[in-house]
Amino acid sequence: MSATIMDGNALAREVRAEWKVRAERLTENGVQPGLAVVIVGDNPASSIYVRNKAKACGDTGIYSEIHAFPEKASQDEVIQRIQELNRNPRIHGILVQLPLPRHFESGKIIASIAVEKDADGFHLYNVGALVTGNTVFPPCTPYGVMKMLEKCGIPVEGKHAVVVGRSNIVGKPMAFMLLQHGATVTICTSKTLELAEHTKRADILVVAVGKPRMITADMVKPGATVIDVGINRLPDGKIAGDVDFEMVKEKAGHITPVPGGVGPMTITMLLCNTIEAAERAQTAQARV
Ligand SMILES: NC(=O)C1=CN([C@@H]2O[C@H](COP(=O)(O)OP(=O)(O)OC[C@H]3O[C@@H](n4cnc5c(N)ncnc54)[C@H](OP(=O)(O)O)[C@@H]3O)[C@@H](O)[C@H]2O)C=CC1
Numbered sequence: 001m002s003a004t005i006m007d008g009n010a011l012a013r014e015v016r017a018e019w020k021v022r023a024e025r026l027t028e029n030g031v032q033p034g035l036a037v038v039i040v041g042d043n044p045a046s047s048i049y050v051r052n053k054a055k056a057c058g059d060t061g062i063y064s065e066i067h068a069f070p071e072k073a074s075q076d077e078v079i080q081r082i083q084e085l086n087r088n089p090r091i092h093g094i095l096v097q098l099p100l101p102r103h104f105e106s107g108k109i110i111a112s113i114a115v116e117k118d119a120d121g122f123h124l125y126n127v128g129a130l131v132t133g134n135t136v137f138p139p140c141t142p143y144g145v146m147k148m149l150e151k152c153g154i155p156v157e158g159k160h161a162v163v164v165g166r167s168n169i170v171g172k173p174m175a176f177m178l179l180q181h182g183a184t185v186t187i188c189t190s191k192t193l194e195l196a197e198h199t200k201r202a203d204i205l206v207v208a209v210g211k212p213r214m215i216t217a218d219m220v221k222p223g224a225t226v227i228d229v230g231i232n233r234l235p236d237g238k239i240a241g242d243v244d245f246e247m248v249k250e251k252a253g254h255i256t257p258v259p260g261g262v263g264p265m266t267i268t269m270l271l272c273n274t275i276e277a278a279e280r281a282q283t284a285q286a287r288v
């Protein structure tokens with residue numbers, strides 16, 4: 001029995017259609033949702049993501065701006081621009097594409113984003129809000145994963161979830177969101193001994209490492225849900241996830257492909273957070 005493939009492109013279309021209605025309603029009421037993406041340097045992968053984000057905005061009725069800085073830009077000029085965006089009433093969401101060039105302190109840049117426009121949910125206030133169960137903006141990638149589980153009818157409460165990876169943008173917020181939904185959560189890292197002993201116990205396995213095909217079929221429990229966040233560029237130019245898809249799909253109950261899995265959902269949830277931010281701004285406006 002082969003696993004059910006969780007089609008990220010189809011699910012993303014479904015979620016976008018639901019939210020597009022909200023974007024249109026806002027626009028009719030004079031508040032078109034707006035996203036600003038800030039990118040520093042010319043990392044080719046980042047540039048592609050940024051263009052995809054702008055295109056997805058257009059398709060969903062969201063106004064978008066790209067603020068591109070050269071690699072040698074100063075931290076102060078980027079912060080100054082973010083502060084302008086914080087004050088700009090056309091902009092409801094601000095995303096600073098990561099990674100930043102080495103001479104940047106990412107923490108300082110992210111701290112300069114207004115909490116109520118932090119559509120990535122990376123500001124320390126929003127991280128604290130998430131961890132205490134008062135989420136303001138769920139970080140896009142884990143939010144997309146939760147949405148996929150929900151749409152595919154996969155229960156989380158009472159299940160054993162194993163997250164491989166502990167980055168601030170994927171692994172850690174993923175673990176806290178699963179915890180919030182009542183899963184028993186194990187987080188594995190590069191320091192974990194006997195990784196397979198943990199992954200084999202997972203009802204829900206989320207992998208966000210960045211190592212092509214590191215999760216093999218022997219590491220997966222029969223019938224498990226396997227979510228592959230990894231995006232790895234192979235020498236032949238193709239992209240592959242962190243999971244050996246062809247072998248694992250014969251053992252798992254549900255599995256996400258790469259490409260066409262979590263990636264499209266990440267972009268979609270960014271759009272959702274931007275629309276949500278615009279709705280909140282409008283409500284706040286109506287109160288004064
Ligand atoms: N689909 C999407 O929307 C997105 C995809 N990605 C992709 O997801 C992957 C992870 O991204 P990100 O979280 O930013 O990456 P990071 O490099 O920041 O984190 C990788 C994590 O994997 C852990 N790790 C490394 N090697 C092993 C190992 N052998 N066993 C177990 N854990 C290990 C590291 O552990 P330690 O902390 O101990 O070093 C670290 O916590 C990348 O391929 C990235 O391109 C990222 C964002 C969005």
Ligand SMILES: Nc1nc(=O)c2c([nH]1)NC[C@@H]1CN(c3ccc(C(=O)N[C@@H](CCC(=O)O)C(=O)O)cc3)C=[N+]21
Pocket residue numbers: 049052095096097098099120140141231239258259260261262263264266267
């Ligand atoms: N501040 C910030 N927020 C982010 O959310 C963020 C970031 N920085 N830096 C980089 C990572 C990576 N990321 C992806 C988004 C979409 C796809 C995506 O759409 N992937 C498609 C296509 C992949 C392709 O063909 O290259 C897919 O998987 O099907 C992938 C990866 C967001 N990130």
Ligand SMILES: [Mg+2]
Pocket residue numbers: 164165166167168170171172208209
């Ligand atoms: Mg991680």
